Amino acid sequence: MAVVVLLPSLLAAEAGGRKEFELEAQTVGDALRALPVADLLFDERGELRRLVNVYVDGVDARGHGGIEAKVAEGQTLRIVQAVAGG
């Protein structure tokens, strides 16, 4: 499935300035792992970092299958930093 992934500014800077990626993926996790910033999204065990939120067409993936959730053709995944930090 071709999906679009949108990155926030800090991740876009780490991806060479690119904010938008079009990727082939079956699941949310597939799409995130295909990004050049996957190491910043997942820890060394492959677990999505606690403060990384992913919205699939505006719906928080965490309550809807998480990174195992299937994606559909044309969906947009937006990565959002949780409200935290200083």
Next chain:
Amino acid sequence: MGVQVLAGTRKGLFVLTSEDRRSWELGGPLLPGWEIMHAVSDPRDGTIYACSTTFTYGSAVHRSADEGKTWERSEQVGLPEESGLKLEKLWHLTPGREGEDGRLWLGGAPGVLFRSNDGGQTWEPNEGILAHPTREKWMPGAGGMCCHSIQLDPSDPERMYVAISAAGAFRTDDGGETWTPVNQNVAAEFLPEPYPEVGQCVHKLLLHPARPERLWQQNHCGVYRSDDRGDTWERLDGNGLPSGFGFPIMLDPRDPDVAYVIPEVGAENRVTVDGRLGVWRTDNAGESWEQASNGLPDQAWSVTLREASAFDSLDPAGVYFGTQSGSVWASSAGDEWIEAARDLPPVLSVEVAEWQS
């Protein structure tokens, strides 16, 4: 000779440059949005390395071969599953010795050390520290169980030191295969047994480059000097310092008897002593201490973190520190302090590099 100060802050890396160590130009912030726990210019080739972290995306090592114009990120730094540990934060990076091409050392929490042999593209955890037989007696301080000090002995390629809060200081004489705790006579007054083998809260450990058997440390419980590679330590803060508590320590690379500290009231009240930003200097190996605070503000409660001090190798030696209130101070031999930058984000780390003008 010009100098470049790398000031890592809670919001990016700032670069201060000066030809005379009196007037300064401010550049940056580089790596905006990242907390720069430590940044250092590799004296072998000028590459800048930064231990960068964010609340959300964890820690990374960034490196720039073009003075910060562009950056690359190391492959993910992590710990093996069988260790049962996960990387919490990266704290400190030390370039290898001249001739050790591509070799770098990296410290982090929870009490971990990594080595790179490819210029920081990939990192391998040091098993001797990761599986140290005393690890179960280590505990985290307020900043996590950070490996913050990595000191290479210039006279012996097999010998180096690390310090971890609160695990203590460790020395290897076999290139990092095995590590001996070197904490004799160093107090851990927060433990039931005040002089344990490990568990000391070293805040910063430095080796004197011209006399490498001499080590200095600012500890949670005092200021110490060792003249035998850490085998034994002498406590020095009773010799005139207003407090034994503090974080940074600075040296003079030509004079092994000179050291500078910035005392704080104590562990329960981490502010400057008497509300004055005070640097204290010894020129007799800690037998006595005198204030060297000329030019510093009379009223200031802001403190200096463990990574936020440095010294250069010019003559006379320059000493530098940054504060939580966003100032960077520079001085030649501690004689008069100049505010090289102010109103930066809180300063987490300070390092200095030199270049031929």
